Amino acid sequence: MGSEPTSGPLDSRLATRLAELRTEQDWSLDDLARRTNVSRSTLSRLERAEISPTAALLSKLCAAYGRTMSQLLAEVESEPPQLVPASRQSVWRDDASGFTRRSVSPPHPGLRGELVEGTLQPGADITYDGPPPIPGLEQHIWLLAGALEVTTGGTTHTVNTGDCLRFRLWAPSRFRCTSPTPARYALLVVLP
Structure with missing residues (x-):
């Protein structure tokens, strides 16, 4: 589901934010796996920044969390200037x-x-x-x-x-x- 890590700062911040979102929902990895039809191991590796998400995987996670991909990516960026x-x-x-x-x-x-x-x-x-x-x-x-x-x-x-x-x-x-x-x-x- 994910590609190999790119180890960039955006990927690390994205991994951290995805883990935070799951915690905010009070979902276990198993709960999220059921909601997204993504394996628990893939989700775990993603949250530890061991892999980078594919577009399709990010879409499934965004649907589970009720966000667009842009909103999710904006959450890991600093406040955008004009x-x-x-x-x-x-x-x-x-x-x-x-x-x-x-x-x-x-x-x-x-x-x-x-x-x-x-x-x-x-x-x-x-x-x-x-x-x-x-x-x-x-x-x-x-x-x-x-x-x-x-x-x-x-x-x-x-x-x-x-x-x-x-x-x-x-x-x-x-x-x-x-x-x-x-x-x-x-x-x-x-x-x-």
């Missing part, structure tokens, strides 16, 4: 699935929107098979390069360079790069 220089934007990689996520404008308490840059390598295919972390989450995907196939609510959309797809997330979703070059997109996320 101006976020490119060199300071948080980047998270799931090398196993070929997904890179840059928090261009990280979430901030009191604000409902955020901007994310996503890149899927050719052939990358990510399925978020659980319920969305926040039902009704509004998303706008503007494809900057490549081609992408996005499935939400049982409907598959072919998104080409320059196209914008918008939807509310109520069900499992799937993102697949269908081009021979990376699919790079801007994702606007708006809380309901």
Whole structure:
């Protein structure tokens, strides 16, 4: 489920925050394993920063904790400033699935929107098979390069360079790069 450790400071802070969230819920590792359908040993290794989570694993944990991935990642970052220089934007990689996520404008308490840059390598295919972390989450995907196939609510959309797809997330979703070059997109996320 997870990839080998990258031992970066973000991974360590993420591991600590995931352990804190489980403790705040008063859940054992077995409780969390049942809620996420992720093995107890994987969860334990994740909380000890022995492995880095995949995008699919983080999605399952976010659903269990009622958070978007951006919210969770923002919780392990320091308070975001109004101006976020490119060199300071948080980047998270799931090398196993070929997904890179840059928090261009990280979430901030009191604000409902955020901007994310996503890149899927050719052939990358990510399925978020659980319920969305926040039902009704509004998303706008503007494809900057490549081609992408996005499935939400049982409907598959072919998104080409320059196209914008918008939807509310109520069900499992799937993102697949269908081009021979990376699919790079801007994702606007708006809380309901």
